[in-house]
Amino acid sequence: MTHPLLRIEDLRVEIAGRDRTVHALDGVSLDLAPGDSLGIVGESGCGKTMTALSVLRLLPPGGRITGGRILFDGTDLAAAPEPVLRGIRGNTLGMVFQDPLTCLNPTLTIGAQVAEPLLLHGSLSKAEARSRAEEMLRLVGLPRPAERMAHYPHQLSGGMRQRVAIAMALICEPRLLIADEPTTALDASTRHQILELIDDLRERLGMALILVTHDLGVIARRVDRVAVMYGGRIAERAPVRRLFTTPRHRYTQALLAALPERATAGRPPAGIPGLPPSLLTRPTGCRFAPRCGFAGDRCRTTEPDLAGGEHSFACFHPVDPAVTRTDPAAAATDPAAGLRAPAAPPERSDEPLLRLSGVAKTYPLRAGPFARRRSGEGRAGEISAVAGISLTVRRGETFGIVGESGSGKSTLGRLIVGLEAPTEGTIRFAGRDISTLTRRELRAHRRNVQLMFQDSYAAMDPRMRVGAVLREPLVIQGIGNKAEQRRRIAELLDDVGLPRGAVDRYPHEFSGGQRQRLGLARALALAPALVVADEPLSALDVSVQAQILRLMRELQREKGIGYLFISHDLAVVRHLADTVGVMYLGKLVETGPARSVLTRPLHPYTQGLLATVSPPDPDAAAPGTPLSGEAPSAAAPPSGCRFRTRCPHAVALCADSEPPVAEPFVAGHRVACHLV
């Protein structure tokens, strides 16, 4: 392409805060041809979103462009006055943001919002705009668009809202669509559907796309070219296939090596130590040098330039392309490659540690002053969050629970740790029913099971120093005197790889990964036999995820802890879990050895879920038919098999009776489906 649609030249952006200035972008250059698609990847805080926002000139307060040009279709957006920008935004330049709820106005109907850009930019009448909006909603796959036009955003699910947001962005048929983490807030199956939709629309409308994401799996098969950003600069720019097969920049290589999908039994995912630069000062030398294992003296003093043609990179010690091809880290993902070796850790035994039988949890639906009367009518007023789950976790094993949001995985975790009491069924820990424990016994039992929170920061009192946070469990349980507690805290910090000086700091001073380490340290303070980890990695960058994963495995090997690992991320579960349970709408539909469940899934739901995973490899397509549609509400679960409404193979029997649990092929691999 000779004439680029978008050309960013040496873009510099600064964000001035109260008493500091962040050099968010420092010389970013990009080209995008019409109809072309570009992925921007990197860790958080590396300038991906800032690049996207600069193009729209929607920088956060205090942010301004201090240098460079943004040529969009011949107009320099960096210098254009506000009226010109308004004519471009939402018109020839569409945008989709991460959170579909915050970018929709809750007081306007869907129809009015989708039609709004047309009325702002076009010369269409109201009626014409409405019919165009309806057409657009049909195009983005919103079922019954005519009816939906009159709905408000809160009446739609997250995936549907993101479809509406996309419809809004596309209504004026933009020449360029900028999507900033469009699927990060969505479930795997919805994510897959939305990405397919963007792909499909791009082809049909012939628009260019900039896809900003931290998820390499998302871009692998969706874009033509990729720019890897680090520390406010572009580290590497390459056609997508080249980037995944022969990365040249050491940062790209490290990012790829951190992917759990690329890990093998003998080579766990490798995290990148340290954090991206804070950009408060402009670093000298290569920005990645402090975290790079290959950095030499020159890297620390001279800043490398982005050099090369189609595949350019800014690195003095690039990866030798001949080496990468044979490096297992860069090898194409084999579905079984990520599986954990079956070799048992030393303290693992077959002794059941935790046994759930028929555990159910229903919540009364309370809405308004008539709640009581409604709940009197019976099941109609209840949400069935967990419905009859039986499972066994053995000492020292990792039990992975996977499922979409709303499947009841977190509720199950809360039941197991005892934050809530089950409505039905029993939870036995080491043979004892925990509902029969006395107050004193229950307090002692707390030592056995601990919870690792998704957001460890929210789980720490912001007014306590880390020392006090870690001491609290010891104080409550009355373990040791002050000196012993201090020693124990130092041990814990050593265990999770944090400096001992951390005790005098506050939780907010730590990065996401460090906070998760603190959360793990606190969960381990009482030396529990089981740690329930509820999505402990989902808020972290992939480079940090790998570090925490490795740490969790190491500590398991050392201390023989069992994990109940709740996650929506199949790659992570595949890497960590010995046994996997798949949940759908409060039911455990399939459970068994991780290798068996994840490579030869029996339940159609598991098969569909596995097919939605986008492997970070441009050539690998996930096998099978991905899930379509959305899970029905847990307030009115379908009769019989709860999955039947989305199941491609459903027959009449599925609606009539609940499928029995069977163990057809592999020992321990159980499935609840009529058709197996």
Add this chain to the structure above:
Amino acid sequence: MTTLALDATPGPARRTLAAFAGNKLALTGALVLLALLAFCFLGPLIHPTDQIHTDLSQTNLAPGAGHPLGTTDLGYDMLGRLMHGGRTSLEVGLAAGVLATLFGTVYGAVAGYFGGWADAAMMRVTDAALAIPALFLLVVVATIVTPSKPVLILVIASVAWLSPARLVRGEALALRGRDYLHAMRLMGGGGGRAVFRHILPNAVGTVMVNATFQIADAILYVAYLSFLGLSLPPPAADWGSMLSAGITYTQVGHWWLIFPPGLAIVLVVAAFHCIGDGLRDAFDVRLENLGRS
């Protein structure tokens, strides 16, 4: 944030203080308050006067030599009386405000954290109490019991604790759902620890801001009561009773009987409000910094 330096970070209290010191209005409020305290409690050392015995030969003197602010209708030195009366006003106001805040805070935190039945019962009590007009209640109580300083403090506190109680209950309800309280429960911790170690320290910002307004209100209540003649019996005095006594002489133009106590009340209340506003901003700054990762 990337590197963990060796020195400990200043705690939230220290950071709040630093932000407070940077707020000019709040600092002015604090200085005015300090000056008033010094005036009332140290002033008599420099300007000793007899505030017990009346001197009917020296009544209603205009400001002049020997009596910088003149004398009252009973011949007390006005400047000395202002100091003397200020003591009562400040002591009763501060004590009542602090007492009300302490009681209300614990009451609200307990109701909010335990919730359910306890909460419903405890909050109905406050609702009922709030339905009674405060001034009416104060007047009734003051007519039944002979006022003395402790009685005044208790009476005012018994009305004033309702607002911190409701405020802190709301805060506790919000904090109760936080993950760090779940985490604490999972360690085996109980309600006492939750309320005193987690909820109260985290609600301290709200409480302290509210406390300053409580104290200002309590000082005003003292003034109201004394103005209505329901305060400490003479020769004791406070700013309210001084105003009340002076009002008789407005027609005659004895301004020095009204302006000094009136101005003192305005100053002290304004000072407390400035401090409260400053504290609120200071706590907000701290929270803003916490939110940023």
